[in-house]
Amino acid sequence: MKTIQNILLKIATPVACMLMLFSCIKEDLSDCPAEIRVYFTLPTEGDAINPAHVDRMHLYVFDHAGYYVGEYIDNRITNFSTDYYMVCSGLIPGNYRFIAWGGKDERHYSTAPAPFVKGKTTFDEALLMLEHPGNLISTAPHHIFHAELAATVVANKSIQLFYMPLTQLSNTINIHTIGLPANADTYIFNITDNNCTYKFDSSFASHSHAAFTYTAPCTKDNAGQIHSTLNVLRLAANRRIPQLEIYNKTAGEALYPVGKQSGDLIGLILNAYPQNNFEITHTYDIVLTFTGDSSTGMSVSISINGWIVKDQNNELID
Numbered sequence: 001m002k003t004i005q006n007i008l009l010k011i012a013t014p015v016a017c018m019l020m021l022f023s024c025i026k027e028d029l030s031d032c033p034a035e036i037r038v039y040f041t042l043p044t045e046g047d048a049i050n051p052a053h054v055d056r057m058h059l060y061v062f063d064h065a066g067y068y069v070g071e072y073i074d075n076r077i078t079n080f081s082t083d084y085y086m087v088c089s090g091l092i093p094g095n096y097r098f099i100a101w102g103g104k105d106e107r108h109y110s111t112a113p114a115p116f117v118k119g120k121t122t123f124d125e126a127l128l129m130l131e132h133p134g135n136l137i138s139t140a141p142h143h144i145f146h147a148e149l150a151a152t153v154v155a156n157k158s159i160q161l162f163y164m165p166l167t168q169l170s171n172t173i174n175i176h177t178i179g180l181p182a183n184a185d186t187y188i189f190n191i192t193d194n195n196c197t198y199k200f201d202s203s204f205a206s207h208s209h210a211a212f213t214y215t216a217p218c219t220k221d222n223a224g225q226i227h228s229t230l231n232v233l234r235l236a237a238n239r240r241i242p243q244l245e246i247y248n249k250t251a252g253e254a255l256y257p258v259g260k261q262s263g264d265l266i267g268l269i270l271n272a273y274p275q276n277n278f279e280i281t282h283t284y285d286i287v288l289t290f291t292g293d294s295s296t297g298m299s300v301s302i303s304i305n306g307w308i309v310k311d312q313n314n315e316l317i318d
Contacts, residue, residue, distance in 0.1 A: 035159045036088040038098065040147060040166045046280025049168055053143040054080040054102045060116075060126070060200070061088065064095040068121040085161075093155040099200050100164055101128060102145030109144065123200055130196040130233060135212040140231040143170045146202040169202060169234045171282045173265075175218075175227065175246065179290035181298075182224030185250035189228035190215045191265065193242040196233065204234070211241075218246070235278045240266050246288070256288060256300060272307035281305075 038059060042049055055077050061069040072086055101109075112127045130141060147164035154160065175189055191214045197205035218226040226246070235242065242265040246255045257263040269276055269284065285305055292298040302309040 036091055036153060036162065037085040037159065038088060038100075038162045038164060039082065039085045040100070040102075040164050042082060042166055043168075043280060046277065047168070047282045049145065049166065050143075051080040054145060054166070056103060056105060057086060058101045058104045059086050059088070060099045060101075061091065062097040062099070062123045064097075066097070066123040067119050068116045068123075068126070069096065069118060071116065091153050093153050095150070095152050097123060098147075098149045098151055098162065098164060099123075099126075100145075100147040100166070102147070102166060103142045103170075104128070104144065105142045107131075108139075108141040126200040127205055128198045128200065132196060132212040135210060137212060137214045138216070140216070140229075141170070141233075143168065143172075143231060144233070145169065146198075148201060167202070167279070168282050169198065171232050171235055171284065173230045173232060173244075173284050173286065175229075175286045175288065177225045177288045177290065179298075180225055180255075180288075181290070185248050187218035187226050187228075187255060188215055188247050188249055189218055189230060190245040190247060191230055191232055191242055192245070193232065195239065195241070198234075202234075204236070204239075235266060235269075237266065237270060237276075237278060240264055242266060244268070244286075261300075268302065268309050269304055271311070272302075272304040272309045 040057075056075045057073070057077060059072040061071070063069050070090070072088055074086055077084065108131055110129050110131060112129060113121060113125060116126070128144075130137075145166050146169050147166045149162060149164045151162050173191060192211050193214070194209045194211045195204060196209055196212065199205050214230045214232055216228050216230050218228040220226055228246075232242065243263045244265045245257065245263055247253075248255045262268065268286075283305075287303045289301050289303070290298045291301070
């Protein structure tokens, strides 16, 4: 009897699949399983997004009234590209707002209010936050990316494709020196800011936050010149809060800035290149060139991405 049942099952399965395929070929697609695929497009201007940095994706869906519907998560993206897509299942026909956060790792980022509640949490109250226990970030936060799309899920369509433009909301700040006298001193690179929270449209949250500091040790090359890198969140021309510092731990004082020099990171960038577009430029190579005699004092000049910072009030450094 089991043999007969198995034979019938083997015959019935392909027949059922053929019937479903036949129904999907008809003009009426109401019997077809719906599949929503969400793709991501990449910027065509400015700094390219490094695909290796987009190793996870959190896709949030809000309904037409702004209420949270659900979240789709992929924490194991190995080859991100424009061919990559996420499948959203269970969405009924209607108008939605899709929000994607790429690179959101639970070690550095969290959302609020926690947890999101279906049908209760609203788009306007949703926040993405950078964690900074003790107001010190000594491990480089993962680069963060954002995409947003208003879309309509329609009925009677077997596959529906959406394309979300992905943008980068974090930056890499590199420093290195030229002409710094060789010594055995230890240095650290700091950037102080208070930008740690985004709204779900990627704008700065208006919440008041205490200042915190990104920090990283400096290494030295064979010539005794120091190098370091920090990842920081979004920069903007109208936010003059981020402050840059190279600190000499051995001497217990700043190597830069000193005296009347400015550590205003945004001011330095705009001084060097007033046309800089912070929305599409995400890597800043800062070179500090020391000149003069170390016995009588040295002066320092700065370039950023090859542009010279002018009127720096260069001070002599003992």
